[in-house]
Amino acid sequence: MARRSMRNEIVTAALEQFHAHGYNAAGVKTITDAAGVPKGSFYNHFDSKETLAVEVLRVYGEGRLDELLGGADEPLVRLRAHFEAIRDQVVRLEFTRGCLLGNFGAEIADHSEVIRDSVAAGFRQWVAAISATLAQAQRGGAVRAGLDPEMTARFLLNAWEGTLLRARADRSAEAFDTFFAIAFGPLLADGA
């Protein structure tokens, strides 16, 4: 039980550190300090920082999909609320974080095949959830009939990652306004 909980502490602290400072800048010592556990205990739980990163990506990926896939709201309302919640977090943290999947993809996918695979798996899971939500919205008539849900989900997610990048570079919410105006206007909702 104690071991299990120490492992969780490390994962939680690592998510925070990786998100705030990036993979390379967050060393094992920084992570174990933030978790309040001895550095020596790290290797009882993880082979390497890379193995930890894979676990962090898994936890991060699952965290954000529950509210998208469930709930009483209409599917398109849930989808919008999902992106709005991420936007609100980015604005609240003054544009310092962005998306962990996108950050890891940009920072280390070139250097670690294991992490590249985890990032890709995270995006696939996210695309599947958005695609299912779009298909549901389409059946209810809220999304244009001719759109392919999966292709559109992939496009939306790439557009979203680019939006996060711009919002962070500009330290401005303008890119978010653009995303919501076009994605939930002429792209998904009506024939313009």
Added chain:
Amino acid sequence: MARRSMRNEIVTAALEQFHAHGYNAAGVKTITDAAGVPKGSFYNHFDSKETLAVEVLRVYGEGRLDELLGGADEPLVRLRAHFEAIRDQVVRLEFTRGCLLGNFGAEIADHSEVIRDSVAAGFRQWVAAISATLAQAQRGGAVRAGLDPEMTARFLLNAWEGTLLRARADRSAEAFDTFFAIAFGPLLADGA
């Protein structure tokens, strides 16, 4: 004349080095070596690496807009060819580069106000060129009448930057296929 040409050599070499390795990884010595000029000559031409980066961004930004704004093709055909040319370069270089504006935005916009302003100016110039092209295409009936050209241009560019990020992270052209299928299909061209 010689001074002028040495300056150009430095800018050309810096564009290459910044694009291939990033701003922080490309030191002044690496750049002057690549330019084939003495390191000491650097400060005859630039106050700092930051000043050089501003000049590099200006040159980079101008380089890609000529073929978009001119030429005999229909405006929507030119816009597509513009993105396809960037895609082809990324694929040819095996997904190692991406967009210098996006890269600089992600890597250093947080740390340098001067560079953040240059990146923002580069994007503004690019948005203006795409917006003008979309407005032209709209007048010819090739783009949906209800779309706001400027808002759509900003959205497209953010979607494009996200597409580049994903293509590089995955080392796959799939994100490009998605971009062209949605952007030049249901988003711009028809009411789905």
